Structures are given as C-alpha cells and as structure tokens.
Amino acid sequence: MSLKQFQKHLGKIELNRETVERNRLAYFEFYFNYFYNIIVNYFTWENLPNDIDELFIERKLLENGHVSFFHDDLLGFVAQSGTRGKKLNHYDQPLNYQPVNASTATYFKEMEIAYTQNDFKVITELHSENSDKIKRPCIVIPNNNFYEPYISYIQLFCEKLADIELTIQLNRNAQITPYFIFADNTNVLSLKNIFNKIASFEPVVYLNKQKDKDGQDSFKQLSDYIQVFKTEAPFLLDKLHDEKLRVMNQLLTFIGINNNPSDKKERLVVSEAISNNGIISANIEVGWKSRRKAVELINKCYSLNINVKPAETIQQYNLERVALDLAEQEGTVIDPD
Numbered sequence: 367m368s369l370k371q372f373q374k375h376l377g378k379i380e381l382n383r384e385t386v387e388r389n390r391l392a393y394f395e396f397y398f399n400y401f402y403n404i405i406v407n408y409f410t411w412e413n414l415p416n417d418i419d420e421l422f423i424e425r426k427l428l429e430n431g432h433v434s435f436f437h438d439d440l441l442g443f444v445a446q447s448g449t450r451g452k453k454l455n456h457y458d459q460p461l462n463y464q465p466v467n468a469s470t471a472t473y474f475k476e477m478e479i480a481y482t483q484n485d486f487k488v489i490t491e492l493h494s495e496n497s498d499k500i501k502r503p504c505i506v507i508p509n510n511n512f513y514e515p516y517i518s519y520i521q522l523f524c525e526k527l528a529d530i531e532l533t534i535q536l537n538r539n540a541q542i543t544p545y546f547i548f549a550d551n552t553n554v555l556s557l558k559n560i561f562n563k564i565a566s567f568e569p570v571v572y573l574n575k576q577k578d579k580d581g582q583d584s585f586k587q588l589s590d591y592i593q594v595f596k597t598e599a600p601f602l603l604d605k606l607h608d609e610k611l612r613v614m615n616q617l618l619t620f621i622g623i624n625n626n627p628s629d630k631k632e633r634l635v636v637s638e639a640i641s642n643n644g645i646i647s648a649n650i651e652v653g654w655k656s657r658r659k660a661v662e663l664i665n666k667c668y669s670l671n672i673n674v675k676p677a678e679t680i681q682q683y684n685l686e687r688v689a690l691d692l693a694e695q696e697g698t699v700i701d702p703d
Contacts, residue, residue: 386532393528401520402428405621409657412673415443427507427657431515434463435664436477436504443668446474450506450513455481463504477504486667505667507660510652523617530610537606540599548593622650622676650676 405428411420426433426447433447444465451462459481465474478493478501480486489503509515542564549557618625624646657674665672 389535390528390532393531394524397524397527398520401524401617401621404623405516405520408621408623408677409653409674410677412675413671414445415670415672416441418443418445423507427509427515428520429515429517431509432513433507434465434477434479434504435507435660436465436474436502437668438474441472443670444474445507450479451476457481462501463506465504475501477502479504479506480663480667483663483666486663503667505660505664507664508656510656519620520617523613526613527610530606530613534603534606534610537599537602541601541603619646620649622646622653 406421406424409420409424411423414420423433423445426445430447432450433445435443435445438444446465446467448463448465450460451464453461455461459479461479462476463479464476467474478489480489480503486503486505489500492500493502506513547557615625624643654674654676661672661674664670
C-alpha cells in the first residue's frame, strides 16, 4: 500500500474480506520474520573454511532440516542443502545425498554419506580408486535428531498469533461501536460517514436536518429510520494480550530462549521457574548436540577446527536467569522481572 493510499484510508472502518485477509497476512509476515531472524541467529559458527556463510547453514537447517558438508575439487569446502536417498544402512540411515541449490551454474553430483570417521576413510579410498562407480563422501549436519526442519512449526505459531491480533483488533473495534444498527438503503451512506468520524476520534459529529419534498424541514430524522441493538461486547484485550504472550513464550521455549512463562504480575514459584529452565536447556541441547556431533566428525575427517555454539548473548541471558533462580532457592518465590 502506498503512502497516499494509507493516508486515504487512515481512521476509516474497513473490515471487508479483502482488508481482513490483508491484515492477517501482514501480521503473519511480521511474526514470521521476527522469529525466523531469531532462530537463524541462534547458533554461532566459528572457523568455517572458504568463507562459508553461517547464516546460509542455519537458514537451510531451519528450512530443509539438514545440510551436507564436503570438499569440491573446484570450489573447495562447500555446505549445501539437498535430499537424502532412500537406500538405507543397517541403522536405517540414508546412504546417499543429492545437493540441491538455486544456482543454474553450479551442480553437484550425488554423494555417499559418511556417519563415522571410518566410513569417511573407506568411501574416500574407494572413490579415489574408482570415481566412476563410488561417489564422493560428504558429512550431513542435521537440524535435530530426526533431520527435521522447523519452518512448519514457525508457520503454525505465526498463524495463531495473526489470528489473535485480528481478534484483538475486532474486540477493540467492538469497544468503539458495541452495537448493530439496522437501516434502510437511503441512510447507509450517512451512517458510514458517521462511523468514519467516530473512528477518527472526532469529538462531535454534526448532522444536517432532512428536507421533505416541499423543501420544508422534516421531523423524521435518522432516529425514525434506524434501530440500534447493543452487542454487549465484553472487554477482552487484556486476556487476548496474555494469550498472545503465552503463544510467543511457548515458541521461545521451543527454540531454547529463556522467558517468563506467565505475564502476570504475581511472583513465580521457584520450582516452576527452574522447571521452565530445564525445558529450555533440553531444547537447546536438541539442536546443539546434532550440530556439535556433525562438526566433531567434520573436524576429524577434514582436519579442520570448526566450532558451533549458542550465540553468546542468548547463552549469557539464559545462564543469568538460571543463576537468579538458583540463588533464590532458599526462599519460596522469585521475581519474574
């Protein structure tokens, strides 16, 4: 929407299907980009060779669930997402990996996945002896134990948040106009103008008298043609705000970021806060362990010194919250602020 269009519609009531869908999409995109940026910046990668983009790795882990790491004769070390093959080993692990990217200039052949240092050694030797039949080895970095992307989970939570925001908007508007009005077609435009003035917070709305067919003042005004029914719409903004924070905190906990599980002002019981910290720590370990194990194997096989860890600011914040909870164990409550 252009600035001119925005100014034209500012303060006017527009709740048709088109504007509702537009607002819902805007809320969804806002929350999606908000959480997407948090997640892809959660882990920090150090000493990546060949200027491999750590943001690319985290994006593909979030969207695809796994990324392959290998050495190319032309490009050197490369990280690429792709698809895992259907043929399995005796541990039900896929044996092949096909890197896929959006570039029309770069294509990588299918590769053999190495799950151990011995696998890598055997595949490398066989490939060097017969490169036509034995594929190049690669190591797969998983997003979690199930090689599962989180993109669909973010979408699910963001859809919930968009729905809550629309409900907040509807309930807020209901406080401005908590009634239904029945009128005939001759008065619809007048009513729309009145409500647009109310929505624009005009302190006074002036109405002109109606004229009859002889041009004389008519005592039949709008009140003679309309009926008003109160909706008795309850004020739910505070409860909807709490529900929005509950959904956001649920997603933050899933990601592994410490948060207050309740937005209420009363103080939290220590055991509840520490329990929440335990869940957060477990969720951090899910993604960190998968990345850490893959990095350890990459370092052994390629003689590199890559390191991956949660972002220092997030890690420090989580540790400070845990330390605060533990320090107050002797009491019965902690201050959530």
